[in-house]
Amino acid sequence: MIKMNRKYRKTIIAGNWKMNLLPSDVRSYGDKLKRMAAKIKWCDIAVCPPSVMLPAAIKVFNDSRIGVGAQNICDQAKGAYTGENSAAQIRDLGVKYVIIGHSERRQYYGETDISVNLKAKAAVKNGLIPIICVGESLDQREMGITIEQIRIQTKIALFGIPADKMRKIVIAYEPIWAIGTGKTAAAEEANEVCEEIRKLLRAQYGARTARSVSILYGGSMNEANASDLLAQPDIDGGLVGGASLDPEKFHAIILAANQ
Numbered sequence: 334m335i336k337m338n339r340k341y342r343k344t345i346i347a348g349n350w351k352m353n354l355l356p357s358d359v360r361s362y363g364d365k366l367k368r369m370a371a372k373i374k375w376c377d378i379a380v381c382p383p384s385v386m387l388p389a390a391i392k393v394f395n396d397s398r399i400g401v402g403a404q405n406i407c408d409q410a411k412g413a414y415t416g417e418n419s420a421a422q423i424r425d426l427g428v429k430y431v432i433i434g435h436s437e438r439r440q441y442y443g444e445t446d447i448s449v450n451l452k453a454k455a456a457v458k459n460g461l462i463p464i465i466c467v468g469e470s471l472d473q474r475e476m477g478i479t480i481e482q483i484r485i486q487t488k489i490a491l492f493g494i495p496a497d498k499m500r501k502i503v504i505a506y507e508p509i510w511a512i513g514t515g516k517t518a519a520a521e522e523a524n525e526v527c528e529e530i531r532k533l534l535r536a537q538y539g540a541r542t543a544r545s546v547s548i549l550y551g552g553s554m555n556e557a558n559a560s561d562l563l564a565q566p567d568i569d570g571g572l573v574g575g576a577s578l579d580p581e582k583f584h585a586i587i588l589a590a591n592q
């Protein structure tokens with residue numbers, strides 16, 4: 334089954350390694366994934382290692398269609414920000430994507446909707462494709478304010494980003510309660526939220542732009558549940574944490590997305 338919406342937008346599977354693996358693991362991981370994914374046609378693939386491993390990943394994936402992504406950038410352009418990496422520095426390495434506003438960064442490193450917006454704009458300005466993460470907590474879901482939360486996060490993240498840049502923006506719906514927990518949102522439920530995000534994009538940017546934006550699902554996606562999630566009309570791919578650490582499991586998800 335080739336998804337109809339591929340006419341309008343890309344299917345993308347991005348692996349978020351978080352703070353796992355070592356620089357010396359990148360070559361063997363990359364060689365395995367490149368071999369397995371050589372014939373993948375309908376799905377863009379990205380691997381997002383820790384920033385210290387980006388040069389090694391760029392080197393390994395240089396001769397493939399697999400893109401490399403960072404997990405974070407600084408919200409400022411340059412200067413006295415010890416320990417940070419700017420969008421320009423990350424882009425200069427040859428990196429294509431950057432994850433912005435992952436819930437772990439919001440939770441542990443004080444990222445706010447405002448800093449997510451600054452980072453998204455810095456990414457766009459420097460030619461990086463931001464994968465902007467939005468998602469509700471379990472409390473918010475139980476209070477029945479999932480859609481309100483997602484709308485606020487998405488609207489603020491995109492503030493000041495014009496329609497002509499939206500083709501180079503990816504949004505990832507990641508319910509916080511599903512990340513790293515083994516609990517996945519039901520496919521239809523996840524699709525409903527992704528559909529709401531697209532409705533918001535339509536209201537803000539018009540139908541043509543809205544249908545060109547890839548919206549990913551993230552939260553315990555694995556080889557067993559990927560097909561169901563990816564068959565949904567408004568889910569255009571996955572942001573995959575744990576299951577991306579093993580190239581074989583990651584490849585199984587890529588295969589599901591390539592259908």
Ligand code: PEP
Nearest residue numbers: 512513551552553574575
């Ligand atoms: C993530 O890190 O974005 C993620 C969805 O993690 P996991 O797949 O492990 O839940």
